[in-house]
Amino acid sequence: MSITTKDYLSIKNPDKYKGISRQFTITAAGGYEASVITYGALITNLMVPDKDGNIADIILGLKGLDEYMASGANHGSVVGRSANRISGAKFAINGNVYEIPANDGPNNLHSGKPAFQNVFWDGQVISESEADLLIHESGIAGIAECDGEALLLTYVSPDGACGFPGNLKTKVLYCWLEDKTFLIMYIAKSDKDTVFAPTNHSYFNLAGHNSGYTGEQLLTINADAVTLKDEHNCPDGRIMPVDGTVFDCREARFVSDLLDSDDPQITMSLGIDQNWCLKTVPGTFSFAAAIEDPASGRNMEVFTDLPGIQIYAGNHLGGQDQKGDIPYVQYGAVCLEAQMFPNAVNIPEFASPVIKAGETVFHACGYRFV
Numbered sequence: 001m002s003i004t005t006k007d008y009l010s011i012k013n014p015d016k017y018k019g020i021s022r023q024f025t026i027t028a029a030g031g032y033e034a035s036v037i038t039y040g041a042l043i044t045n046l047m048v049p050d051k052d053g054n055i056a057d058i059i060l061g062l063k064g065l066d067e068y069m070a071s072g073a074n075h076g077s078v079v080g081r082s083a084n085r086i087s088g089a090k091f092a093i094n095g096n097v098y099e100i101p102a103n104d105g106p107n108n109l110h111s112g113k114p115a116f117q118n119v120f121w122d123g124q125v126i127s128e129s130e131a132d133l134l135i136h137e138s139g140i141a142g143i144a145e146c147d148g149e150a151l152l153l154t155y156v157s158p159d160g161a162c163g164f165p166g167n168l169k170t171k172v173l174y175c176w177l178e179d180k181t182f183l184i185m186y187i188a189k190s191d192k193d194t195v196f197a198p199t200n201h202s203y204f205n206l207a208g209h210n211s212g213y214t215g216e217q218l219l220t221i222n223a224d225a226v227t228l229k230d231e232h233n234c235p236d237g238r239i240m241p242v243d244g245t246v247f248d249c250r251e252a253r254f255v256s257d258l259l260d261s262d263d264p265q266i267t268m269s270l271g272i273d274q275n276w277c278l279k280t281v282p283g284t285f286s287f288a289a290a291i292e293d294p295a296s297g298r299n300m301e302v303f304t305d306l307p308g309i310q311i312y313a314g315n316h317l318g319g320q321d322q323k324g325d326i327p328y329v330q331y332g333a334v335c336l337e338a339q340m341f342p343n344a345v346n347i348p349e350f351a352s353p354v355i356k357a358g359e360t361v362f363h364a365c366g367y368r369f370v
Contacts, residue, residue, distance in 0.1 A: 001026065001027060001028045001029075001128075001146075001147045001148025001149060001175070001176050002026075002027055002148055002149055003024055003025065003026050003027075003125045003148075003149045003150075003151060004024075004025045004027075005022055005023065005024050005025075005125070006022070006023050006025075007021065007022060007023075008021045008022055008023035008037045008038070008039075008064075008065055009021055009065060010064070010065045010066050010069075011064055011065075011066055012066050013066075017039075017065065017120070020038060020120045021037065021038055021039060021065055021120065022037065022038050022123055023035055023036070023037045023038075023044065024036050024037075024123060024125070024151045024174075025045075026149070026150075026151060026174060026175065026176060027176075028147055028148070028176035028180070029147075030049060030180070031047065031048070031049045031053070031055045032047065032048060032049070032176060032180065032182075032369070033045070033046075033047040034046050034047070034174065034176070034182055036123075036151055036153075036174050037065070037068075038120050038121045038122070038123045038153065039065060039068055039069065039119075039120050039121075040068065040074070040076070040077035040078065040116070040117045040118060040119070040121075041077065041078040041116065041117075041121045041153045041155070041172050042068065042074075042075065042076035042077040042078065042117070043059055043061075043076035043174075043200070043202050044059075044061050044076060044323075045057050045059060045061065046058050046059040046182065046202070046367075048298060048300075048369055049298075050296035050297050050298050051296065051297025051298075052297075054296075056207075056208040056209075056296070057208065057209045058204055058205060058206055058207075058208060058209060058298065058300075059075075059076055059202050059203060059204060059209055060075060060203035060204075060205060060209045060314075060317075060322070060323070060328060060332070060333045061075045061076055061203075061209065061322075061323040062075055062321060062322070062323050063322075063323050067321070069118070071321065073203075073316075073317075073321070074110065074117050074201040075201070075202070075203060076200070076201065076202045076203070077116070077117035077200070077201050078116045078117065078153075078172055078184075078186070078198055078199075078200055078201075079110045079111070079115070079116055079117045079198060079199050079200070079201050079337075080110075080111060080115060080116040080117075080170070080186075080196070080197065080198035080199070081111050081115065081116065081157060081161075081162070081164050081168060081170075081194070081195055081196055081197065081198070082108070082110075082111050082164070082195045082196075082197045082198075082345070082353065083110055083111075083197055083198055083199035083201075083310075083337065083339050083340075083342075084109070084110065084197075084199070084275070084310060084337075084339060084342035084343075085104060085107045085108065085109050085233065085234040085235070085342045085343055086100065086107060086108040086234075086342075086343055086345060086346065087106075087107055087230075087232075087234045087235075087236070087343045087346050088102075088106055088107065088346075089101060089102035089103075089106065089107055089108040091195070091345040091346050093165065093193050093194070093195075093345075093354055094193060096165075098163050098164065098165060099163055100112060100162050100163035100164065101113075101162060101163070104232075104233075105232050105233075106232055107232055107233075107234050108162075110201075111162050111164070112162040112163075113162065114157070114161055114162070115157075115161070115162055116155065116157070116170070116198060117201070119155060120155075121153040121154060121155045121172070122153065122154045122155070123151060123152070123153050123154075124151075124152050124154075125149050125150070125151060125152075126149065126150050126151075126152045127149060127150075128145075128146050128147070128148050128149060128150065130150070130152075131146035131149075131150035131152075131173060131175050132145050132146050134152075134173055134185065134187070135173075135183075135185065137362070138185060138187075138362035138364065139283060139362065140283055140284065140285055140305050140362060140363075140364050141283060141284045141285065142284050142285035142286070142303075143177065143183065143285045143364060143366070144177040144178045144179040144181060145177065145178050146175045146176070146177060146178075146183075147175070147176045147177055147178045148175075148176065149175075150173055150174065150175035151173070151174040151175065152171055152172070152173055152174075153171065153172045153173075153174070154169070154170070154171050155169075155170050156168070156169045156170070157170065159191075159192065164194055164195060165190075165192045165193065165194045166190035166191055166192030166193065166194035166357065167190065167191050167192075168188055168189075168190040168194055168196065169188065169189050169190070170186065170187065170188045170196075170198075171186075171187040171188075172184065172185070172186055172187075173185040173187070177366065179368060180368060180369045180370070181303065181366040181367065181368040181369075182366065182367045182368075182369075183364065183365075183366045184200050184364065184365045184366065185362060185363070185364045186198045186362065186363045186364070187360065187361070187362050188355065188360070188361050189358070189359065189360045189361070190355060190357055190358075191357055191358070192357050193354055193355070193356055193357050194354065194355060194357075195345055195353050195354060195355075196353060196354075196355045196361055197339060197340040197344065197345075197353035198339075198363070199310070199337040199338060199339040199365075200337065200338075200365060201335060201337060202335065203314055203317075203333035203334070203335055204291060204300065204333055204334050204335070204336065205217075205293075205332060205333045205334070206291055206292065206293035206296060206298040206299075206300060207293045207295060207296050207298075208296075209322075209323070209324070209333075210322065210324045210325075210326040210328070211332075212329050212332050213329060213331055213332060214255050214313065214314075214331060214332060214333060214334050215254060215255050215256030215259055215260075215331060216254060216255070216256065216293075216294070216295075217254070217255050217291055217292060217293050217294075217334070218252040218253065218254060218255075218290075218291065218292040218293075218294065219249050219252065219253060219254075219255050219258075219289070219290075219291050219311070219334065220249055220250070220251065220252045220253075220289060220290040220291075220292075221249035221250070221276045221278075221288070221289045221309065221311070222250070222278055222279050222280075222286070222287050222288055222289060223242065223249070223250070223276035223277050223278050223279060223309070224241060224242060224243075224250070224277070224279060225239050225240060225241050225242055225276070225277040226239070226240055226242060226247045226265075226274050226275060226276050226277060227239055227240075227274075227275045227277060227308070227341055227342065227350075228240050228265060229265060229268070229269075229274070231268070233268060233269055233273065234342065234343050235275060235341060235342045235343045235347070236343075236347075237347045237349060237350075239277060242276075245263070246258055246261040246263050246266070247263075247265075247274065247276070249276075249289075252290070252292065255272075255291075255313060255331075255334060258271075258272050258313070259271055259272065259313060259331055269315060270315040270316070271313045271314075271315035271330075271331060272311050272312060272313040272315070272334075273310070273311075273312045273313075273315060274310070274311055275308045275309070275310050275339070275341055275342055276289075276308065276309050276310075276311065277307065277308060277341070278304070278306070278307055278308055278309055280304060280305060280306065280307060281305075282305060282307075282351075283305060284305060285303045285304070285305060285364060285366065286303060286304065286305065287301060287302075287303055288302045288303060288304050288306075288309050288336075288338060289301070289302040289309055289311075289336050290302065291334055291336065298369070299369070299370050300367050300368065300369055300370075301367070301368040301369075301370060302336050302338060302365065302366070302367060302368075303364075303365070303366045303368060304338035304363070304364060304365045304366070305363060305364055306338045306339055306340060306363055306365065307340065307341060307350075307351045308338070308339050308340060308341045308342075309336055309337060309338050309339065310335065310336075310337040310339055310342070311334065311335065311336060311337075312334070312335040312337065313331050313333070313334050313335075314328070314330065314331055314332050314333040314334070314335070315330065315331070316330070317329060317330050317331070317332050317333060318330050338363075338365040340353040
């Protein structure tokens with residue numbers, strides 16, 4: 001595996017971001033390739049072969065830096081400090097109440113600005129041995145060794161950014177593993193107790209990024225329950241077993257089964273936008289979900305140590321906002337966002353997203369192609 005780099009500059013302002021806007025392309029044997037830019041630590045392309053060896057880009061995206069910076073869709077981005085929703089746009093830590101932007105009705109969604117997804121990160125190529133050391137230091141069991149060079153991105157979110165406490169130094173490791181997993185590892189340390197609950201917001205279409213409706217792809221989720229949402233689309237502490245419901249994806253089912261459902265949890269969001277409670281083991285790189293395109297034979301498994309996965313089916317995709325010539329369509333992608341439970345900072349029964357001052361915390365998500 002090797003990494004190449006190049007400038008990734010604005011068309012409108014080609015000189016403005018020189019030196020800070022870079023694209024890193026990480027390749028692995030067999031035609032696997034991922035490209036990541038420093039803005040938003042986001043994945044712009046993910047090239048994967050099908051059953052016949054034909055290579056296609058399976059991640060939706062935009063035409064260039066200007067479009068990514070103007071978009072609110074978070075294509076391919078690392079989202080945080082806190083991904084997903086926080087009810088009432090406030091929370092308390094150690095008795096102190098913190099107010100954050102209400103940018104999704106009464107709730108906070110994906111932290112606000114400046115947040116991980118709308119800032120430039122520092123990027124550097126590191127060796128295979130350096131990447132393996134970080135994987136070992138994480139203590140997360142079950143992650144294979146790195147297969148060649150890796151990308152390490154770094155950003156310091158200042159105390160008070162979007163209302164969150166603490167200077168939070170965050171690193172994101174991207175690399176291919178020896179078992180054809182594309183790994184994303186999040187590493188953070190703060191000087192105050194704070195929230196750390198990131199995710200990656202890539203939009204996947206296993207048939208190819210511009211292939212349209214994903215309803216005929218098969219979704220499997222290793223979960224016995226989902227968190228239920230209130231009228232503002234935010235989990236309120238209720239957990240519902242999936243038995244006998246459309247949310248039972250323990251065996252593979254077509255994405256269209258969920259999209260065509262009249263369940264109020266789905267219709268309130270114009271499609272799938274739900275957190276599943278995974279059967280992952282804390283501290284272990286556990287199987288979380290899989291999506292398969294029967295036509296191309298591409299099959300992607302998701303592994304994580306995190307307790308939840310948000311499935312979002314591109315309910316608001318459409319228009320002319322795409323990186324190729326073919327417009328994206330509603331339900332033309334599936335996001336599989338390994339995460340802490342949404343609104344967990346306000347619900348004591350959920351695993352806490354609060355990290356302690358001075359503590360280094362690791363989380364991981366990996367996309368394995370089988």
